[in-house]
Amino acid sequence: MTERHLAAPSVRYATSDEVDFVIVGAGSAGGAVARELSRAGFRVIVLEQGPHLHEADFRHDEYGVFALAALTNDWRVSPNTYRARDTDTAVEKPFVQYGRVVGGGSVHFTGNYWRFHEVDFVEHTRKGAIAGADRDDWPITYAELEPYYDRAEWEIGVSGLAGASPFDPPRRRGYPVPPLPIQSTGALAERGARKLGWHAFPSPMAILSQPYKGRSPCAHCGFCETFGCEMRAKSSTLVTMIPEAQKTGHCEIRANSFVRQVEVNDAGRVTGLTYFDAKKHEHLQRAKAVVLCANGAETPRLLLMSTSARFPHGLANSSGWVGTHLMCNGGAFVGGAFEHQVNGYRGVVDTRVIHDFYELDPALGIDGGGGLDMRHDFPPISFAMFGLPPDAPTWGLEFKRMLRDWFTRTAYVLSHTTQLPQMSNAISLDPTVKDAWGLPAIRVTFREHANDLTLYHYMRDRAMELMQAAGATTQWPYPIEGGGDPGLPIVHLLGTCRMGNDPARSVVDAQHRAHDVDNLFIVDGSSFVTSGRGQPTLTIQALAFRAAEHMGRMAKAGELRAAARLRR
């Protein structure tokens, strides 16, 4: 993909300029924070690892986005290592995946954009402690976040129908644009749900169904999940927040900039960031405050790399919780074939969601819950590799016949669930493996809690029921492994710099300011206390709008210039 530059150059700051805020990461959170702070008049720089691409760079190219990592982190230059237990030696293996372009994961994501429910914020109090997990309530409630969910939905443009789900939390108003047209996968989900007494509702999607704020609606080309949108219909920060931030004249988007260290002075205050440019030349950008929005893997890695005499165990890590309690949502997957044409490859990935199992009957003895949707997210190569039942032939005439007859007639049910926070599931620095910049590779330690595996099986049974009720002529479950290694890279990177009121059990406070450092903020998936039931991006963005408001207020009140001190 080629990188184009905007015709109108945005503001450029010198590295010696002490800007008000420098933000690491231009994704769902970083884009929103940049837009809010620059509109409030602050001088802002966003440093982004990846390139600044535009819609003309995006293609219907499945091989390109997967094999060539066109939009995501490149494991060849940024390797990961993995182990199931912290007593094991980690081995090199792709494990975490995130958007590595301006716009971050919002460029290539599917666009599911529903809100967390009230219970997600207070589940610990409502359901009680669980052995082996460090569940807490969030330091904020749904009601406190609701105005920012609303902000996010109306600022970027979300399709949906308020009141369609009987399980939805309260909301002050509807969606800015109506739901996308139902597809056969959605219609089949509705049919199955009706038979079972469940409730399928139009998927809230960050994809436009109608023109909104100068952008065109979806043309239903089908290249959403893993692809960049060629129509600018997907409401990524690339086409919403970022250009609005640039338009203020106060915000510089500095792409191809890989941050290696947050700099602190003797007083324990952040003074700026050291980063590599595209040619691996090192620069020090000075700033009055730093905001990390680099995702749940790169944010803790950067903090752990930022050691100093004052912070020998990494910055903002007096709790020892930086990088811990990694959650990535779990779930299960089933497939089914239908008599007639489903043609799921046309249009967005899913158009109906079911939240009847968001909270489970306590009598089941299973903690957490999940959602279901019927979808088709296999472009041709992926379908040939994963789309047929696991016991189908993998070569030969029968394999060819099944590919030919089934591609347009299959649908899948995805269950997306909670995953419990465990101290031992963590992002840390690999002691031996280095990346292409000579920095320690991301090491992942991960193993699912027994409760979560029980939950996946429960939800897979519900998914099979839905498939059957929808009228599938044949259906099959995909295996639930549960050995810790999920097989494919994880994409929801949550919980690794938890927000909370207790500095001994969290990294940032309820305003996303680091407990240990006055002028350091962190807001991205790492802020999550619990995992929700999947689809975290709207919540990440709502937190970002809220956090930006606090940052702006503190900066205007002079709190970020306060005398140097450790707050603890």
Next chain:
Amino acid sequence: MQDDSLDRRQFLRASGTLALWFVTTPAILRADDRDADVSSGQSSAAAYKVLTPAQAATFTAFASQVIPSEPGSPGAREANVTRFADNGLASHVAAQRPVFLQALAALDTEAARIVPGVREFTALPQSQQGDVMRALDASHHDLFETLRIPVLAGMFSNPSYGGNANKAGWTLIGFEDRFYWSAPFGDYDTAAQLRRHD
């Protein structure tokens, strides 16, 4: 991948080599390099960049077993998956050359083991090639997948990478690459249609 590719993670447990061509072999290959490197206009007769004629013939025979050619229905051979694989080995999956060549050699070894006196996979008739395929899949699944994955990628990728010639793969499965679709998308997505099927 992508926001909810958790779905994929649950079942993608096949061998690590599955990933070599597809999931875990990213490269820093920009479009201009790729365009310079990979010409979709190459005919199947043009010389390969990496594979010898014998290696190319072995891979093509393997590919024909994976997605066979039938009258009126092209298979992997006609889709030029060998060209796709050669282009990849010459560029963004160059690091996989040793294991790829090892897998090709294993086909010959397996052929010799099953049919004494035969030295090459390509020397066998179709049915015995099938026996070798089954044997290699059972004994060296990783090597089998090392060859099978590029067949699938070459069959169904964008033709700009050298495979999927004449969109043979997409035509086979009924995939149309378009920039615009409108309702009805399938047979179930209007109320009237759904009632008809109920």
